[in-house]
Each structure stands twice: as structure tokens, then as C-alpha cells.
Amino acid sequence: xxxxxATFIFxxxxxxxVLAAAESGHHALPLDAQRLHEIFPITNxxxxxxxxxxxxxxxxxxxxRKMALVPAGFQNFAEWxxxxxxxxxxxxxxxxxxxxxxxxxxxVFFFILVSNYLGLIPGVGTVGWDTLDAHGHKGFLPxxxxxxxxxxxxxxxxxxxxxxxxxxxxxxxxxRGFLAHIFAPKGNFEGxxxxxxxxxxxxxxxxxxxxxxxxxxxxxxxxYGNIYGGEQTLESLMNLIPTSLQxxxxxxxxxxxxxxELLVGFVQALVFTLLCAIFLKLICDHGEEEHH
Amino acid sequence: MTTFLAVAAENPGVLETISKTFGLNWPFxxxxxxxxxxxxxxxxxxxxxxxxxILIERKTRIAAGEAKLKQIEKQLADSEANTAAxxxxxxxxxxxxxxxxxxxxxxxxxxxxxxAIAQAQQILTKAxxxxxxxxxxxxxxxxxxxxxxxxxxTSQVTGKILTADDQVRxxxxxxxKVEA
Numbered sequence: 101x102x103x104x105x106a107t108f109i110f111x112x113x114x115x116x117x118v119l120a121a122a123e124s125g126h127h128a129l130p131l132d133a134q135r136l137h138e139i140f141p142i143t144n145x146x147x148x149x150x151x152x153x154x155x156x157x158x159x160x161x162x163x164x165r166k167m168a169l170v171p172a173g174f175q176n177f178a179e180w181x182x183x184x185x186x187x188x189x190x191x192x193x194x195x196x197x198x199x200x201x202x203x204x205x206x207x208v209f210f211f212i213l214v215s216n217y218l219g220l221i222p223g224v225g226t227v228g229w230d231t232l233d234a235h236g237h238k239g240f241l242p243x244x245x246x247x248x249x250x251x252x253x254x255x256x257x258x259x260x261x262x263x264x265x266x267x268x269x270x271x272x273x274x275x276r277g278f279l280a281h282i283f284a285p286k287g288n289f290e291g292x293x294x295x296x297x298x299x300x301x302x303x304x305x306x307x308x309x310x311x312x313x314x315x316x317x318x319x320x321x322x323x324y325g326n327i328y329g330g331e332q333t334l335e336s337l338m339n340l341i342p343t344s345l346q347x348x349x350x351x352x353x354x355x356x357x358x359x360x361e362l363l364v365g366f367v368q369a370l371v372f373t374l375l376c377a378i379f380l381k382l383i384c385d386h387g388e389e390e391h392h
Numbered sequence: 393m394t395t396f397l398a399v400a401a402e403n404p405g406v407l408e409t410i411s412k413t414f415g416l417n418w419p420f421x422x423x424x425x426x427x428x429x430x431x432x433x434x435x436x437x438x439x440x441x442x443x444x445x446i447l448i449e450r451k452t453r454i455a456a457g458e459a460k461l462k463q464i465e466k467q468l469a470d471s472e473a474n475t476a477a478x479x480x481x482x483x484x485x486x487x488x489x490x491x492x493x494x495x496x497x498x499x500x501x502x503x504x505x506x507x508a509i510a511q512a513q514q515i516l517t518k519a520x521x522x523x524x525x526x527x528x529x530x531x532x533x534x535x536x537x538x539x540x541x542x543x544x545x546t547s548q549v550t551g552k553i554l555t556a557d558d559q560v561r562x563x564x565x566x567x568x569k570v571e572a
Contacts, residue, residue, distance in 0.1 A: 132415020
């Protein structure tokens with residue numbers, strides 16, 4: 101119901117946005133985020149990062165302003181959301197790892213979720229300036245851009261996680277355990293069988309290292325691709341309408357996909373968080389030892 | 393990033409192409425990393441910190457409450473057992489007291505009955521003694537009056553003044569005849 105209402109509001113605003121966009125004469129959302137300041141590395145996607153953080157903090161401040169043991173209102177909702185995610189991750193990673201790492205996974209999930217939804221607000225990525233480069237090519241500089249439609253942001257999250265993953269893996273396993281986890285033979289091999297298995301598992305370990313190195317890249321492009329692709333899809337669908345009707349009806353073909361994008365925004369936040377949690381769980385998993 | 397570097401080392405230009413196509417560059421990347429770190433710190437401090445603290449506090453309280461509940465249940469069970477034992481003991485005591493009271497009442501009743509009987513017997517004996525004394529007194533008075541009347545009648549019939557001895561003798565004769 102909440103989403104339906106939000107979408108309804110978006111779509112009341114949407115024709116106005118399209119009108120504004122059409123006035124500016126832009127064609128497509130660029131692949132990369134645009135620099136807004138010549139000296140400082142500030143891009144239009146960073147503005148959305150700050151807006152997303154601001155909104156989350158405002159919500160949390162409202163929720164935690166009058167904390168009570170018997171929750172009500174905002175606090176109740178915030179607790180429900182956070183506790184649900186916590187329980188979900190606890191079921192996946194176990195109590196110890198979740199307690200240690202929830203601050204990261206919780207932040208990542210809510211940040212991605214809010215950023216994805218902010219990127220769907222009409223005007224984000226569609227309203228901006230027309231530009232002209234040195235060769236006389238027309239361009240478009242949107243004022244705002246979805247935070248996760250910028251590969252630098254998704255890469256920042258992925259590689260930050262990669263570093264944290266290494267830190268958590270080392271502190272949970274220690275260096276010997278960490279290396280053994282990757283390269284040592286798994287199973288109860290003895291004698292000749294063990295000798296035969298050592299080179300096999302060394303090779304598997306090398307593959308594992310490559311897999312580990314690829315993970316942040318995969319995380320980066322998965323999130324970026326889905327979010328950028330979604331925004332690009334909406335924009336392309338708006339341009340399907342004949343030019344004469346575009347000012348008034350360009351919002352119509354994109355309407356069903358808006359609902360899908362709302363789902364994608366949530367799913368991608370969940371997928372990113374879930375994959376990170378699984379990667380961590382895999383390296384910190386002690387198998388049978390944990391039960392003893 | 394490591395993979396990019398590895399691929400780039402083998403295929404010069406690949407990383408540059410990818411970076412250029414998607415706008416991946418160091419200044420923006422570092423800026424976004426800084427942004428992300430700030431995001432994490434802010435959210436940890438203002439969002440998850442307080443909420444998690446209250447969740448932990450609530451869980452602790454619930455656990456403590458459950459422990460107390462178990463303790464209370466145990467105490468209640470002990471108390472119920474103690475109460476049942478006390479009630480059983482009180483019942484036994486009550487039965488004993490009632491029996492004692494019944495026995496005491498029976499003894500008391502018997503004692504009082506005996507006392508009443510003795511008292512009644514005593515009253516009866518006294519009454520009989522009093523009646524006997526009255527009867528003897530009346531008998532004596534009657535004899536005296538009868539003697540006086542016999543002496544008076546004899547004196548009036550004979551016209552003779554009787555002496556004290558005569559009066560005694562006449563009275564005794566008359567009485568002997570009446571009593572006979």
C-alpha cells in the first residue's frame with residue numbers, strides 16, 4: 101500500500117518532469133556520473149548519496165529521539181525493519197558474525213535501498229543542462245543521478261567490503277586458518293590419497309583466489325548494471341511515444357516498469373547484502389568445529 | 393580493482409577502456425569510498441547504534457524476565473506444596489482438637505450431671521429432714537394442744553381444778569388412746 105501511494109505520487113509529478121526534460125532536450129542518461137565541480141571531485145551521483153544518507157539519518161533520528169522499552173510509532177517501525185534484517189542475517193551467518201558485522205550489512209542494505217528508490221523519483225537523471233563539447237557534440241548533464249547508477253559508488257562499496265571481508269576472515273580464522281581454508285584439502289584423506297589431493301586442492305585454492313578477486317568486480321557491475329539499466333529502460337520507454345504526443349504521454353509506456361523498478365530496487369539491495377553475507381560466511385564457516 | 397589491474401597488465405588498454413566507458417576513475421572512486429565510509433559511520437552512530445542498543449536491552453530484559461518467571465513458578469510450586477502441607481497439618485490438628493473437645497464436653501457433661509444429681513439428692517435429703525422436723529414439731533404442738541384441750545375439757549366436765557400431775561397423767565392417757 102505504501103509503495104502504491106508513493107508510485108502514485110511519483111506519477112502525478114512525472115508528466116511535469118517529462119515536460120521539463122523535453123524542454124531541456126536531453127536524449128539518454130549517460131553511462132558515467134558527471135562532475136559538478138571543477139576542483140573537488142563531486143559528481144551528480146554524490147549529491148544523491150548525501151540526500152540518501154540525510155534521509156536515513158533523519159528517519160533514524162525521528163525514530164530514536166524518544167527511545168522507550170515499549171516502542172511506538174517511528175521507533176516501532178525502525179525496530180521492526182532493523183530487527184527483521186538482523187534476524188535474516190543471523191539465520192544466514194550465525195549469531196556471532198551477525199553481531200560483529202551487522203553495522204556494515206545493515207548500512208549497506210538500507211543505503212542501497214534508499215538510493216535505488218531515490219533514483220526513481222521523477223527528475224533524477226532526467227532534468228539537467230544541455231552541454232556542448234569541444235567537438236560541437238550535444239550532450240546532457242543531469243543535475244541528479246541515482247547513487248547506484250554510478251560505477252564509482254558501487255565499486256566503492258564492493259571494494260570496501262572486499263577489504264573488510266579480508267580483515268574479518270583473518271581475525272576469525274587467523275592467517276594459518278585463512279590459508280588452510282582456501283588451500284588445504286577438505287575431507288579425511290590419509291597417506292597416498294592425501295599426497296594426491298594436495299596438488300588438486302592447491303589448484304582449487306588458486307581458483308578460489310581468482311574467484312575471491314572477481315567477487316568485488318561482479319558485485320560492482322551487478323548493482324551498477326541493474327540500476328543503470330533500469331533507469332535507462334524507463335527513459336527509453338518514455339521516448340517510445342511519438343514526438344507530437346511525447347510532452348503529454350511519454351510517461352505511459354514506462355508506468356508498468358516503474359513497479360518492476362521498485363521491486364528491482366529492493367531485490368538488488370537484498371542481493372548485494374546477501375552475497376556479501378554469504379561470501380563472509382563461506383570464509384568464516386568452520387563446519388563441524390562450530391558445533392563443538 | 394585488483395582484477396582490473398591484473399587484466400590490464402595482460403591487455404593494456406582494457407582497463408582504460410572500461411574506465412572510460414563507465415566513468416570509473418580514481419578521484420571519483422576515492423571520493424565515493426570516503427563517502428561510503430562516512431555513510432557507514434553516520435548510520436552506525438545514528439541509526440543502528442541506538443536501535444540495536446534498545447533491542448539488546450529489551451532482549452536482556454526479556455531473558456531476565458523469563459528467568460524471574462521460572463524462579464517465581466518454582467517459588468509458587470514450593471509455596472503451593474508448603475500450603476498443602478500446612479493445610480493437611482492444620483486439618484489433622486483441627487480433627488484432634490474437635491475430638492478432644494467432644495471428649496472434654498462429654499466428660500464435662502457427665503461431671504455436671506453427677507454434680508446436679510448429687511446436689512438434687514442433697515436438696516431432697518435436706519427437704520426430707522426439714523419436713524420431718526416440721527412434722528415432729530407439729531406433732532409435738534398438736535400433742536400439747538390436744539393435752540391442753542383434754543385437760544380443759546376434763547376440768548370443765550368434772551368441775552375440778554386439775555393439778556399439774558393430773559394434767560400430765562390425763563394427757564398421757566389421752567395420747568396413748570389416740571395413738572393406739
